[in-house]
Amino acid sequence: MAEKTKLTDAVIKNIPVPASGSVEVFDTEVPAFGIRVGKGGARSFITYQRLGGGRGRLRRITLGKYGAHPPAIGLAEARRLARAAKADAGRGIDVTAVKKAERRKVIAATDHDTTFAAIAERFLEYQERKVGAKSVAEYRRTLTAASSPLAAWAKRSIASITKADVLDVLDKLDAKEKRSTANHTLAYLRRFFNWAADRDIIKQAPPTDGVSMPNPHAKRSRALKDDELAIVLRALDDDAAVRVLHGVELPPMPDVFKDFYRVLILSGQRRGEAAGMTFAELQYLNNPHEARWELPGSRTKNGLDHTVPLAPAMVDLLKRRRASAERRAAARAKRLGETIEPPSYVFAAQRFNTPLSGFSKAKTELDVRVAALCEALGRPPLADWTVHDLRRSVVTGMNRIGIDPHVVESVVNHISGIKAGVAGVYNQEDYLPARRAALNAWADHVAALEPTRRT
Template structure:
């Protein structure tokens, strides 16, 4: 659009967007001393023409376009004109406003939360970071993210979180979100930015709900589940479910596993510390059934570093819902989750008399405090025997060769 085609001022958004550059830089009056500046290289910006106290005219840049649109540019120009009318220096007041805007932008709850997330980067595995960041982006940032975190009152937090619970019926997830938001404020408190936490004590007034994310079948229903898994139609997902049941690792640890972590000759899987929840390397002795399944998976899989690569991108693992959806298709929604295999193994192995220390080491459970730092014993020989026994036991359950004795009524 040529500038001689401008029909009205202030100029419309369409006009601002379509004005063409020329051989030389030029300005077009928008109104009330505000000009639209178009450079010959195509850059566009806003400038205010004003008179200095000495009577000389000068130009003051307001900002680039399209970052600053017409409506905002006119608002900023009017503020500066008001300052000039009061005898103030518009250059100084512009700088002061910019500093205040920057201070406010860094004092929003979203900015504080992102700073807190950055601090958690070295402590959380990728799945945890994705899940927690996603929960904040979905449920908190759209409503409270742009608010100054010092101005959000406890009653606002309670009403918002209660509203999410009532609307989506996600009681446990909302309690986790509340816990994160409380920690975010604690972070602001220990860094000297606030004196009290508006979420303190809020947990007493939220519905707790029932924990369903670790659902698992009873021992009597385990044989049927194992047989269903063995008949799952997609080969790689079938192997994934079999390995989850047999090795009872965390689902993300298996889903994101790479081939370089495995020493199949020595039947060992070494998960590096950066992929572990407690940031400690974890070694899993592999039973013969697992080694056989891994050889089978490797012989049929596409070329990828991952055991379970995404169909659309072999450089990424499958979606975090792959095993959840597989169990759902088998009819186990609400009855068995991928994580629930850990509960089954823990219960079964403890009931069969295996040493609790060996079971806890197999589950990669780390004690808190000094004991957790210094107790690095992994009991590999004992666990190798235990893991082989467990794989054999699952195989026998699936084959229906384990006699189940009913308890007397």
């Protein structure tokens, strides 16, 4: 029997992600209305209705995905749509059939529209059936977003876009030192125009033919050594402590980013995974033997659920973040005279209850702090490093202190070595106790690091 409760944002966010299939929780306020949670963590509002009242076949109608930003919808809007769907069903209107018909009209209209924007929408619809939601979102961000470097092409005929246009976009990105964006833009455009050529939407050769990757680069192998990691960690310390210990005044950096970088160093997880961490994903913080971060497959690169055991240092940091978020939520509710909305994100942006952003600015601030600290210690600046290099540094450092490679791979959710290919089908061991011991040992190692004056 499906669970029933009064749905709130807090209830929805805290529904456990099922190991397989899906789970439905129904609302006590609006009949036959509820939330459906899939094994990947996606949450969608649903309602069950019979056409023509109680005589027709019971249909499940998906009202929309749960979320704060369009096209996702919030709880109040979903309740309104559920009531409207009930009224429509009572009049014999099949809401699902109407939606499909509207979609077919849009596609039919688009078929006669040869603008870049219209063809891009057709390409995105095709990709939705072929690749994951994350990949589609990346295609959409590059091809159709208002902030995209391709936005100026939106109303142009796709046939009018030339190789010179493609090179102009890439050159402008390079001039802004957005080298990775330039590479990705070319890769997505190449797939898009090849798709269009295969379907005879464009008659000429794709304008990406013969365009070289603007910034070919060897695979990075940078991993920070212990003495370098010690400098970065000290640069993340409290400013007053650094002033006392090293006699240097560091430029400011928001505490939220200091904690964010500490989590990357202590956990070895990816930047996007840490930035999107929610309080609902954190389990058993009051039990040091069970504390964990449960990452749903919808948020991991390989699409698999991933458990990150939390070392005591991580638990202390996350509890501090929760207390800070709750104080911020209470202050906001008092200021606006509204009910307190439970905080969702561990690392929230300035805009309340939205994921962290501003990574480039924060990395620049951290680089300046690190450089100032190196100067105060009389040592040369650190060689260039990226945020992703911290992940490689964790993997390298764990191996260096004697943690078994297969455990390290499991810690960072890599499928390689003994878990790759056929071996992975038969080897379902998750090494959770070993991962907990590894992350505890790594946290102890990191805590003992001290910056040196060695030159």
